[in-house]
Amino acid sequence: ASGRGRDIPDADMVEDPSEVVVTAKTKGPRPVFSFAIPRAAMADCARLSFDKRAKRIELWCKPGG
16 A cells, blocks of 8 residues: 555454554654665656645656666
């Protein structure tokens, strides 16, 4: 699953008894999402696009590159 939302429930899925659910009464700080890609790893990439409205970054590269 991608994003931060919950997965769609699967009727055949067995609940995991070791699963832990964490709740809080106060809201914490906003998460900071960051990553670094070395220039050499981007050698086979053709395009990098930013979609601020959708809050999405896309990196287009050759498969297996």
